[in-house]
Amino acid sequence: MKKNSPWASFYLALILVLLYLPVLMVVLFSFNSNPGRTANFQFEGFSLQWYRDLFDPVTGYGTALTTSLVLAGWSVLFSAVIGTLGAIGMVRRPRRRGLIGRAGHAALGAGEQIAVLPIMIPEIILGLALMALFSFIGIPFGMPALVLSHVAFCVPYIFITVKGRLASLDPGLEEAARDLGATPLKVLATVTLPLSFPAILSGCLLAFAMSMDDFVISFFVNGPQTTTLPLKVYSSVKVGVPPHVNALCTVMLGVVFTLVALGQLIQAGNLKRKDRLGYAGRDGLTGGLVP
């Protein structure tokens, strides 16, 4: 396999520059002293006033941030339990005999298919469907409805991540524990769960990010008291181009970059430990990716 030509490197760089251009604009204009309320974008001078606006108790983003964090926290907690148990139950399922056994087997299989639907279909469909269902059965729009909806689309991320990891584990590890006399519960607690812990953690992180980021589904089921961060950003951006949104975006970018850097470090550590943990084979993109 030949190495890349200079043209190839140039192309890679060009696309990346285009990807970062809008992001850079946001960061640059967050320090602009020109209010630019009427889409009048001229860079005039350095200022931190928009950052001050973020902390304003009335028009600031504190409440929305708290709402988003609370929502993501509860959603991830519930979906971690549901998704992890689901993955442990669905990985390497044995064939069942008998009418009831086979029916149960098929029902769980169908359940799995339905559980991953939320990340396959356009979000607007699920948003509308949940909104309609909640108003029919009388669940008030607001935090309970938001948590129920977010769990619905967070479960697949955790389920898929954990199931993938479990499938790549050596089944001999669990069998060895069983042969040595551990009860199924003990095998679960001392072998299966510890081995899948990194995957559970990654799945939770992903689900957390998706919950914090979700706009479409929250848009349909939120209540008057539960404006999440993306909903608030949308309502600010929809009416105009308020400069404090730039400051908010820059802060969020900073947080994301820090988290990603931390994630890289953790991942690098995990890779080094992998042999000791007994992973069979390489999994996904990360194999050999991180030096």
Add this chain to the structure above:
Amino acid sequence: MAVHHIEGKAKRGREALALPMAVYAALFVGLSLLYIIGLSFLNRGEGFSASPPVTADNYLRIISPLYLRSLLLSLRLAALTALFCLLLGYPFAYFLAKARPKARAWLLMLLIVPFWTNALIRIYGWKILFSASGPVNSALLSLGLIGRPLKLLYTDFAVLVGMIYAMIPFMVLPVYSSVERMDWAMVEASRDLGASPLKAFLTVTVPMTLPGVLAGLVLTFIPSVGLFFLSDLLGGSNTMLWGNMVHNELLKSRDLPFAAALSVVLLTLTGLVILIYRRMGGKAESMVFLGRRFIFETQ
């Protein structure tokens, strides 16, 4: 035998652990989708509700120039998005897979980091770039390429750029993964047998990376049909995509059964695309598990 029996029993018990997930999904995903399918065959009721008798009126209403035009516009935009993502993303993925491992890790990270930030924020960046006195217009003006500012914002062009921007990682990552897994010995063999680089690429590399391309096309096409906030923020008032239609019927007209019918059309369309994808040999697994999963895996 006895040991196997116990073993079987334990495994069966283990399967039951998936019960909460199956029940939750059946209740909140399965039931809610069935509910809107049912709603779409009802009349509009008092306020924000539906009432019998059963009717196909909602679907008949969709077969009108207004809605068909919107459907066509959405499909065209989604197809263009998928196409441009392929044209721009394939070379990126290909060169990425050929880069040195250390550079590759960095490039992947750089590709993915912006997509961990909120979609609205990234679109907001385009709003700045495209505004009348924004950087793009200023640059073109000062270069003397245009006499007066172009109208970039609130056009279909802006929506297309925003869509491509939002979707491109979902093309790059599956393609990258199939290029990375490709057996390069095959390419070398075809070169040794006298194929030109172009011919080797077209007859060996492209077919071998087709699964990734297919997955990428589906992953970029499906979400593009349903997005409504993108055209809300970047598009003009006449850029009414299918997602905007659903959104409007629900919040402006407050016609729940009709909005449900519009979503059922979208749902059917999604199902159709996934069906075609599977017929063409695409594995549901590789598609579902998914643009976003790749995003996590490279972290």
